[in-house]
Amino acid sequence: MQISKSIPNDFIRQIITEDLKTKIFQLVTRFPPEPNGYLHIGHAKSICLNFDVAAENSGRCYLRFDDTNPSKEDLEYVESIKADLNWLGYTWTELRHSSDYFEQLYDYAVALIKTDKAYVCGLTGEEIRQYRGNLKEPGKNSPYRERTIEENLDLFTRMKAGEFADGELVLRAKIDMAAANINLRDPIIYRIKHLTHQMTGDKWCVYPMYDFTHCLSDAIEGITHSLCTLEFEDHRPLYDWFLETLQTPCHPQQIEFARLSLNYAVMSKRKLQELVEDNLVNGWDDPRMPTLIGMRRRGYTPESIRDFCDKIGLTKNNTSIEMGVLENSIRSDLDPKTARVMAVLKPLRVVIENYPAEAEQLEAPYHPNDPSMGSRPVTFSKVIYIEQDDFLEDPPKKFFRLAPGREVRLRYAYFITCQSVVKDETGEIIELRCTYDPATKGGSAPDGRKVKGTIHWVSEAHAITAEIRLYDRLFNKPNPGASGTDFKTAINPNSITILSNSKVEASLATAESSQRFQFERQGYFCVDNVDSSAEKLVFNRIVTLRDSWAKIEKDNR
RNA sequence: UGGGGUAUAGCCAAGCGGUAAGGCACUGGGUUUUGAUCCCAUGAUCCCAGGUUCGAAUCCUGGUACCCCAGCCA
Numbered sequence: 071m072q073i074s075k076s077i078p079n080d081f082i083r084q085i086i087t088e089d090l091k092t093k094i095f096q097l098v099t100r101f102p103p104e105p106n107g108y109l110h111i112g113h114a115k116s117i118c119l120n121f122d123v124a125a126e127n128s129g130r131c132y133l134r135f136d137d138t139n140p141s142k143e144d145l146e147y148v149e150s151i152k153a154d155l156n157w158l159g160y161t162w163t164e165l166r167h168s169s170d171y172f173e174q175l176y177d178y179a180v181a182l183i184k185t186d187k188a189y190v191c192g193l194t195g196e197e198i199r200q201y202r203g204n205l206k207e208p209g210k211n212s213p214y215r216e217r218t219i220e221e222n223l224d225l226f227t228r229m230k231a232g233e234f235a236d237g238e239l240v241l242r243a244k245i246d247m248a249a250a251n252i253n254l255r256d257p258i259i260y261r262i263k264h265l266t267h268q269m270t271g272d273k274w275c276v277y278p279m280y281d282f283t284h285c286l287s288d289a290i291e292g293i294t295h296s297l298c299t300l301e302f303e304d305h306r307p308l309y310d311w312f313l314e315t316l317q318t319p320c321h322p323q324q325i326e327f328a329r330l331s332l333n334y335a336v337m338s339k340r341k342l343q344e345l346v347e348d349n350l351v352n353g354w355d356d357p358r359m360p361t362l363i364g365m366r367r368r369g370y371t372p373e374s375i376r377d378f379c380d381k382i383g384l385t386k387n388n389t390s391i392e393m394g395v396l397e398n399s400i401r402s403d404l405d406p407k408t409a410r411v412m413a414v415l416k417p418l419r420v421v422i423e424n425y426p427a428e429a430e431q432l433e434a435p436y437h438p439n440d441p442s443m444g445s446r447p448v449t450f451s452k453v454i455y456i457e458q459d460d461f462l463e464d465p466p467k468k469f470f471r472l473a474p475g476r477e478v479r480l481r482y483a484y485f486i487t488c489q490s491v492v493k494d495e496t497g498e499i500i501e502l503r504c505t506y507d508p509a510t511k512g513g514s515a516p517d518g519r520k521v522k523g524t525i526h527w528v529s530e531a532h533a534i535t536a537e538i539r540l541y542d543r544l545f546n547k548p549n550p551g552a553s554g555t556d557f558k559t560a561i562n563p564n565s566i567t568i569l570s571n572s573k574v575e576a577s578l579a580t581a582e583s584s585q586r587f588q589f590e591r592q593g594y595f596c597v598d599n600v601d602s603s604a605e606k607l608v609f610n611r612i613v614t615l616r617d618s619w620a621k622i623e624k625d626n627r
Numbered sequence: 628u629g630g631g632g633u634a635u636a637g638c639c640a641a642g643c644g645g646u647a648a649g650g651c652a653c654u655g656g657g658u659u660u661u662g663a664u665c666c667c668a669u670g671a672u673c674c675c676a677g678g679u680u681c682g683a684a685u686c687c688u689g690g691u692a693c694c695c696c697a698g699c700c701a
Contacts, residue, residue, distance in 0.1 A: 104701050203629095302695095304696050381650060405664060438663085616664090621662095
């Protein structure tokens with residue numbers, strides 16, 4: 071962005087600012103993903119919050135992999151998460167893993183047992199659920215709740231030693247089976263899993279649960295403000311209970327905010343995974359996915375995503391952001407810094423009858439409002455392509471483009487007038503015959519006459535054939551899966567359109583992977599970082615330009 | 628009366644007892660060799676009902692609506 075950014079002043083920053091005023095400490099935050107999937111735009115909200123708020127206050131922000139469940143996690147994900155974070159432009163003060171603390175966590179659990187605040191329970195999963203009660207009725211005590219400390223110590227030691235099978239025993243905090251908050255009804259804090267962990271290998275066969283791990287990991291790292299999403303509000307009493315009961319040297323403050331939800335998109339890991347597995351998209355990096363890796367491939371800039379996160383605000387309100395906000399962020403980031411070039415998506419051949427056989431070079435600036443971006447030569451010739459949409463045999467009112475007998479400006483070139491239309495046997499328009507006015511070279515008429523339309527073009531003999539992928543929203547309902555429907559029934563069947571015979575100007579021959587351009591009058595495009603090659607250029611449409619003609623057209627119908 | 632949250636314009640969101648910021652979207656207008664950009668203009672009495680106060684979106688009382696919680700997931 072060109073404009074200097076103002077620091078947001080949301081309720082979390084207000085709390086932190088106030089804390090900083092009244093206490094002496096260095097702010098420490100953390101971004102704690104579980105490495106069990108790819109990051110998406112919703113994670114970006116949390117990332118920006120944690121890293122930015124630390125930076126604004128000369129604090130630190132850790133990246134911590136919350137890897138307490140080896141059955142779901144994979145090294146592949148930790149690498150992708152690190153790459154996404156770097157791409158967004160963030161650097162963590164230190165890289166940590168919850169698994170780094172398994173030893174300390176185990177000691178804390180033993181401490182709990184020793185103070186009679188935890189016990190080994192032999193109930194089955196089904197029984198535990200039954201004993202837990204429900205939303206309206208209190209639970210009842212486990213028959214194992216009154217084991218002696220010695221017995222618990224012995225059992226827990228043997229759990230760790232691998233003497234029991236998965237599911238046979240668990241360690242539970244001894245709190246209150248009648249608590250109104252279900253999280254406090256003797257929550258399980260350790261379970262047995264005979265699994266190889268991606269970091270600790272086969273050292274452990276008991277793994278701590280989230281509620282026990284997260285607060286203690288925060289405390290161990292000296293996190294001052296532990297920021298998480300709303301669904302953990304109910305867990306805060308438990309978070310605080312562990313820290314108070316165990317008398318940890320510091321007690322981080324958990325603060326919850328609303329997670330991001332975006333119109334016409336899904337954000338849950340389960341749903342995204344389903345899209346990938348059912349081949350409804352082409353992988354996690356499909357440009358239609360809200361994953362960071364997908365958005366990166368689509369052509370979104372890290373700046374635009376950070377700008378978006380600033381714009382949407384931070385509250386506890388359960389809200390849904392309109393796609394338009396995201397689109398605005400990417401457009402306003404790209405507009406000042408992206409070179410303009412010409413590309414004809416759906417070509418229509420135009421022969422300029424009175425133009426000589428010899429081609430000529432014209433100079434075209436890369437940016438209309440920024441001469442410092444320079445210019446490039448484009449070749450003009452007797453046979454060119456224009457956009458099919460830019461010609462209408464029977465134009466409606468307010469259509470400013472080409473039509474029989476009408477004159478338009480070819481951008482940076484000449485005025486041309488359509489003399490006749492050539493059709494094939496089926497009546498389809500296959501070619502236009504036009505004439506040009508040599509006096510209008512460069513695009514202005516010495517006699518001062520005006521044309522309302524300016525259209526883009528490429529020279530047939532000099533253009534490069536490219537594949538262009540047009541993307542639209544993945545879903546055609548604002549809230550896919552709302553009110554019990556299957557979210558997959560809301561998939562937009564036209565979320566991708568592949569144009570394999572588009573014609574782009576010659577200067578694009580040297581376009582590099584991931585390079586972005588504005589195709590004049592069409593939108594912003596990005597060289598696909600997977601499928602594009604020197605032999606076959608492939609562009610992704612990042613976003614269209616705002617299009618007031620499209621609105622007029624829509625109103626006409 | 629299970630517990631925990633949230634309600635300010637179409638979508639976000641400031642506001643913290645002194646008379647409703649801003650962004651996005653929309654609509655109208657101006658500039659323009661992109662129907663782009665840019666520039667101007669236009670909209671709410673704050674979920675409802677009472678109450679306190681000279682004064683309430685802000686405080687109190689009582690309602691209503693919506694979200695989250697019953698994984699040996701995070």
